[in-house]
Amino acid sequence: MDIEKSTLIMNWVNFGIIILIMKYFFWDKLKGIIAERQNYVDAKLSKADEDSEKARMYLLKNESILQSAKEEGKKITERQKQKGDKVYEEIIDDAKNEAISLKERAKLEIEREKEKAEYEIKKQAVYLAVELSIKALEQKIDEDTHRKLIGDFIAKVGM
Structure with a gap:
């Protein structure tokens, strides 16, 4: 391979x-394109x-909102539990009061029945006393x- 020096120099x-x-x-266009791309x-x-x-930021905000919602949910749950406990206590108190009332009414009913029975006994006693008196008068005692x-x-x- 013979390459001539003159050809080589001319190529350079x-x-x-x-x-x-x-x-x-x-070059300026290429620099502009490179700068534009940069x-x-x-x-x-x-x-x-x-x-x-x-x-x-949205993630932090959403986590904050989620935490707030959880706390609010806990508060709502606690309030509802307290309301439920209050209703439960009211029902228990009402039941106790009703039981006391029924007991009192039963006592009154028993007392009335007792008085009624005593009245009937006295009435029978008077009737028998009258009958006895009639018999006693008939016998001439x-x-x-x-x-x-x-x-x-x-x-x-x-x-």
Whole structure:
């Protein structure tokens, strides 16, 4: 391979001229395109950083809202539990009061029945006393015997 020096030098000179022509006509455009691309990449990176920061802020805000909602839920649950306990206590108190009331009414009913029974017994005692008196008058007994019969009758009846 014989390469002539003159051809080699001419190739280098032509290459240098092409580079100078390219630099003169296209270098600024190429630098502009590279700068534009660099600005585009920087803008995208900046936007990505901003979006990342916004996402982080939204995440923190959402976590705060979620925590607040959980706390509010706990408060609501506690209030409802307290209301339930209060209703439970009211029901228990009402049941106790109703039981006391029923007991009192039962006592009154028993007392009335007792008085009614005593009245009936007294009524029967009077009736029997009258019957005894009628029998005593029919037999023509003396006053001492009559008193003795009534006293015995009253002792038996328990008046």
